[in-house]
Amino acid sequence: MNERNGTSGVTLVAGAGLAGLTAAYRWRQRGEDVVLVEKAPYVGGMARSHHRNGFIFDFGPHFIIEKTSLLDELFAPDELVAFGPEIHMVLGGRWIRYPFTPSSMLKVPLGVQMDFLRTRALGPRPGVDYGPPDSFRSNMSRQFGHGLYDFFFRPYLTKKFGGWDISDVVHSDWWAMATHTRGVVTRFAPPAPRPGHAMGALRKLARLTKELPYVFRKLALWYPRAGFGEIPRRIAEQFVHNGGVIRLNSQISQIRRTETRITGVVVDGEEIPVRRLIWTASPNLLARMLGTSTLDMPTLHSVIYFISTDRRYRRRGTEVRPVDPEYAFYRAYFPETICEGLTPGGRSAVVAEVGTTNRDDLAKAGEKYGAMIDTCAALGLFPHGAVTDIFHDVQPDCYPVYPLDYETRLQRYYSELAPIQNLLLAGRNARFQYYNSHQVIRDGERTVEDVLF
Ligand SMILES: Cc1cc2nc3c(=O)[nH]c(=O)nc-3n(C[C@H](O)[C@H](O)[C@H](O)COP(=O)(O)OP(=O)(O)OC[C@H]3O[C@@H](n4cnc5c(N)ncnc54)[C@H](O)[C@@H]3O)c2cc1C
Incomplete structure (x- = not known):
């Protein structure tokens, strides 16, 4: 008692x-x-992490976004490595740095760039149907232009959601909670529309220019040397x-x-x-x-594929997110780019993630090994025949959807x-x-x- x-x-x-x-x-x-x-x-x-044949694999890319006092209690400073991810989208066959920087925006079609700049400066276009007011599509295309929405957000998220286009059904708060990166398309608050007000437009352009240095800042993340x-x-x-x-x-x-x-x-x-x-x-x-x-409420489930290869392969960045539909996963990270010790000396690995809202897909995940390897080869991550081991793990209900x-x-x-x-x-x-x-x-x-x- x-x-x-x-x-x-x-x-x-x-x-x-x-x-x-x-x-x-x-x-x-x-x-x-x-x-x-x-x-x-x-x-x-x-x-969780998997330790296998000298490789340490996390359940998808996992970094410490903010150090808490608990982590300081448990880890000596040199046990956590500082990490700056370099993420590339593959869109229309082109590797585009993400979050979008001014230089990566140059790889985006001109019409999309112009629409983006116009929207940042002048706000949403009057008379355009942006979908239900609280929807993800409405919020994102009002901030960044519907050109960028259709070029990037819609296909990227449809792929992440295993083919479900969430544009008009998911609340815009979902993205606000999901993102913690700094970039042209994630950092700024939506500009208030003031059509026809030239001074207002100039002020917004000036603000945008002032904000640009933020997008060049490397994101400082932390990672435990022994795996997440x-x-x-x-x-x-x-x-x-x-x-x-x-x-x-x-x-x-x-x-x-x-x-x-x-x-x-x-x-x-x-x-x-x-x-x-x-x-x-x-x-x-x-x-x-x-x-x-x-x-x-709906949830998203994940399948993670862990692929070991025979030697070290050249990497562009630390993570790739192939948006084009022909690729079998929507993101993959390379453990050897985080720190020494996650792969045995001279070996590379790819940890690839597939999202689905259908639980039945989790049981069939083992049937997709060939597609995962083909995608890695098509992206140039390693050649066919380089794989020494592949296995997978699943996690139902790992992303809430609003x-x-x-x-x-x-x-x-x-x-x-x-x-x-x-x-x-x-x-x-x-x-x-x-x-x-x-x-x-x-x-x-x-x-x-x-x-x-
Ligand atoms: C692919 C992926 C990438 C991520 N990347 C990052 C990242 O880079 N940085 C970051 O900070 N976070 C990241 N996260 C988020 C992070 O993993 C989660 O926020 C965190 O692990 C959630 O912890 P939790 O304790 O709330 O839930 P969980 O980890 O889900 O823990 C709940 C536990 O409850 C157990 N359980 C369930 N039912 C029962 C039951 N009936 N009885 C007993 N036990 C039960 C489960 O087995 C589980 O162990 C990522 C998540 C995913 C899926």
Whole structure:
């Protein structure tokens, strides 16, 4: 029995991704009994790495966008390498630097450039149909011109979404949450339209010129020398060292509750009394177990292909995003360009990502090895015959997707959970937020702040 509020039981954390690990670690540091339950046989969730034949592969390109204090606690400064990605799109057969810089914009068709500059200076064209007001298409083409939208955004995202054109169905907030890069097409706020106002147009042109230096700045990211999966591994190590319990391969099948509290969680058939539940897994599973409405929002699933090659091949940039439809994946990174030690000496690798909204595709992913290798050869990443190993891994529900009415849906979901006082949500899926790792780490940490029970 707890003295403070008369409840007993452990702090149970569901899910050992970065959010759950961080929450578990911080609660344990506060002296709580913490049990971390994970259905997979490993910790890390989406931030997992595969170690195979001397190669270290992450589940898709993974970089630390913002260092948090937790990372400073776990890593000595020289264990994190600074990294500046160089990304190229392949559009109409041309390699174009991304985020678009003024020089890469020169490779874009002239009509698209003119439309872009005109839109930046004068705002959206009056009388043009930009689609539903909150839609992704409306927001992006009003900011950057519909020429650039049709040339780049539409085909790129249709490819990322496995053939689904999200233009008019996805809310513009989705992109705002998804991007963290600096470039001509990602950095600036939409210009307010003031047609016919010459001084206003001049001011906007002047502002655009002033902003251009930002696009030349290298993005400073961080990366753990031992692979991204080293982050969850170290948090788990410290948590266990401090007396925390991790149960891998464990399924949560039921949650016991009253009107206002979670009282117990059934794990592998055993009921565990809980003082609080920190949930980082699927929102729909949680809702089903609590008897509340599910959060029926679309998600994107990923298949990642890990390809090892026989020797080191020349690279243009650190990541390529082939937009043209003939290519089988929408982005790939090259581990050997991040730091030494991710590939054995003198060897290269390609980690390629395919997105789909159809779960059935995940089971058929193994049928696409030939297409992945053909695409790498067609892009000149390595010649046919260079592959020494290929395997894949899948992750359902790894990108949240926001339909136009997403706020109403999220509000309903949260309001039904609100009466349950000892339930805390953290992480990308549980909160249905397009969070990156530093954000889910902070989210996990926030569970220990301002909590009175
Ligand atoms: C391809 C890709 C690239 C990315 N690139 C970057 C990047 O460059 N930089 C960056 O900062 N972030 C990146 N991210 C995002 C980052 O990976 C996520 O924000 C973060 O890993 C999410 O952590 P989480 O703990 O919220 O969720 P998850 O990692 O999904 O963890 C949830 C855990 O819950 C477990 N679970 C699910 N159901 C149950 C259950 N019933 N019982 C018990 N356990 C359960 C899951 O197995 C999982 O381990 C990327 C993500 C992807 C997919």
